[in-house]
Amino acid sequence: MIFLTDHLKILNTYRLEEKKIWLSPPHMGGNELKYIQDAFDSNWISQYGLNIDEFEKKIEDYLGSNSFVTALSSGTAAIHLALKLLNVGENDFVICQSFTFVASANPILYEKAIPVFIDSEASTWNMCPNALEDAVKYCLQQGKKPKAIITVSLYGMPFMVDEILEISRRYEIPIIEDSAEALGSQYKNKLCGTFGDLSIISFNGNKIITTSGGGILISRTSFDKTRALYLATQAKENKDYYHHSEIGYNYRMSNISAGIGIGQLEVLEDRIQRRRNNHDFYQSVLKDFDEIKLFEEPNEDFFSNYWLNTVTIEGNNCIITKEKLKKIFSENNIETRYLWKPMHFQPLYKKYKFFGRDLSGTLFGSGLCLPSGSDLTDEDKDKIMDILMKIKI
Template structure:
């Protein structure tokens, strides 16, 4: 059987083991230590920001803490992009809050500013102004950030920026992950860099970071004994995992370049194929890391369907995947309000994520090319 070509597999740089070995040699086998501190500093430097970064167990944990620090409690409304992975929305329910889902716009596939403001006005009219907005940069593509930030500022609503897929992406030269009141990064095994599992929260200042870390380490009060005055969580990153992250930061720029090369690779494959559009930046204001390269298939123009292509790739042991199923169509979330038309639903029905890893070999790319060419023929 042919070897599997994965959608997005981990790609080690080489120096990760040296940081892990140092942790073992110095016995820093704990959710704190030099690698944790160093990884946070590396991320802050890469983001080119005065904000503070706290390393956590996952990007989901970062969103959850961002909601807590934004004052979200049971019964509050939180606005969330519908076209996203469930981890963007699940923490809203952790807080027993109420998600309100927003459709995408067609240029970036992210939250539609028009529908966002419509939802905010409707909530205010019902006597319940939303407490936070979860803004996602889907597949590494920056959202229409200026418009969304302006709306959030107009109504004085906190933004929690889900930049889990967008490390290294920029909007008007500014890094994704630095626009929100809080932001979440992810280092899951399929992300542009990985710590096997892990994430980070980006906070406006040191006081906010300290509060986030306090909550992430079981909210233990300062006392000789164990004392707790608030609910805490086991959300801190270990020094071992952070060591992997430090090694990965050394190759992050290279990984971004290789992911962007994969987007060009697919643009070349599909450039003369009617009905197929490769997802790319709408203007020069946007710079995507192209964490995943995606296409949409217009069945009225193409001679095939999205699902047909997916199955043809799968038969050759090449992984591809439909775009995220919108949250408002998910069984767990379908009872909540949704503002929009059918943009994200159409994207789900016609879109396909293609193998995009920074570690794809020349031979694997040739296999992908040949399988797609044979299918199109």
């Protein structure tokens, strides 16, 4: 049984002036400055330069064949361009996972399209295939086939790839694979970022590796990569003067950011292993907690980078809650975060259709993200373990 006393002061062994343990901070590898200096030395510091070309090529090599990478200013920009490549427009249906960060859904509204939200299933917390098919049938009954399905690999856990792709192919609806959080994760030994008709990965500051801010769009053809690059650079046509026939965007990654990315790619495998070691740590600490459930890979087909380690508080007689657990960590200078609030709960999106049994709402109501940075030290882990042990009988 887990309990909280009325006197939480017993947990205040650690003081706020001590080092803060962050949820998922940037973790530099050491060589990033070399590539940044190369950009300065060559005076290519904006949206052109060798770092961008090399960064794209290295990721293409990492992901494998039929992966054509366009480096962009954010993962959000990548989703937006994916919708543009699929010709999504006003009043088109776009199906999207509800349990995700808002950036997965906002680009749908950029194009004045209509989002249709899908609940999670229990094994991966990602898009439920049954609810997805219900949504597709609903859209067809309205006289319009959805233009795209946006899947998410939440917290680094791959979605139910076989089941979702089967529905996508049967109804001939393209997949936009949002692997913002899943660089290095795999399903059946195939990397996330290679499953969608178009895929995206984020390099925001809190991701497994970072370019300070940025993302990539992964296309399956060189034609789509060329089109994406054109749209990402203000749709400037290939002339000696500035000539524009359609709306473009200022979405290209800078040469400096790409330099950071090259340095970060050198330590990617180390960062994945460190995050997975964090998961092993939490698995060991929480194994005797009946009410705190650690989110884990459902079977051997799934390989998660465990970008964030997450738990849910379960049981009818639990006195502890996610709010109280978060408060205890906060008082001890440790950052945690609630799970993503589902899109169908957000004021911005409450009016749109939702399909499922609201498992995502249940997860939001009971879950917490724990510190998972690749720079988590043994001292940090000891502090986290000490606090958890103090709330356990």
